[in-house]
Amino acid sequence: MTEWSAAQMPDCSEKTVVVTGANSGLGFEATKAFAQKGATVVMACRSLDRGEQAAREIQDSITEQTGATLNVRECDLASLDSVVSFADGVREDYDDLHILCNNAGVMAIPRGETEDGFEMQLGVNHLGHFALTAHLLEMLVRTDGETRVVSHSSGAHTAGDVDFDDLHRENSYSKWEAYGQSKLANLLFAYELQRRLDDAGITDTKSVACHPGYADTNLQYRGPEASGSKIRYAMMKALNTVAAQPAAQGALPLLYAATAPGVDGGTYYGPGGLMNMRGAPERQESNGASRDETTAERLWEVSEDLTDVSYAIETLTPTA
Structure with missing residues (x-):
């Protein structure tokens, strides 16, 4: 896939898309790209004020009438009650959902709960x-046609290890180890979801994963800000200026995984340039730990218990 860009995205005027973390960084750029292709985008944001401001900026940036609709809704992923409320509202107000972009995240912050x-x-x-x-x-399963769940991971998954004995890092906390664990968990989830969809005979809903490479977003600054380190903040800003690709470029693997024809479930996409840190998206391979089915099954069971949800995928029936 040579130099794929957002301009090559198919028309999305009949699509309803949910993007978490849509008000900044990669989520903002992805939302803008979907809007430029005419999608209805539900912007899942922790802050309604920041979400509304982002929506206005996106609307102002679109020079042609695309028919896009941007709907900002509160969704704080650090609160299961907020997640439930958001999902209830989407199900109540929309008949279809074509793409779910699990994009939002935090990186390398001091330990919190x-x-x-x-x-x-x-x-x-x-x-x-x-x-x-x-x-x-x-x-997603009952929406006509192909639908996709896209999980945003990171190259940092290679440094991750799912520690079931100390999953919440209460005994020993390293911000980078915790981040790596969370990004590995994203991949274990994405691949296990696809296996379970396959086992249930559900072919039109696909679970796909991606990573942005090294993109210049505010994600890198949250750790230094949370720890109050002006030196680390300045160092990160300098590194981003020199080495990072623009956020719009970093969003391309997500957009490709979400919209490109011929994407298979259970696959992984990232930048194909220098050290897989920048460039056009391509299909890639994540590490062996991310494909460990035993770990994935155990993480799935633990995650269901912790979040008090049950997928019951075998009971889902696609619309005929």
């Missing part, structure tokens, strides 16, 4: 999206 007592990076990056997908999966 979600409203439900989960380690923050695992809670937001994996468990919040695990619960959200569970609440919206029936809607």
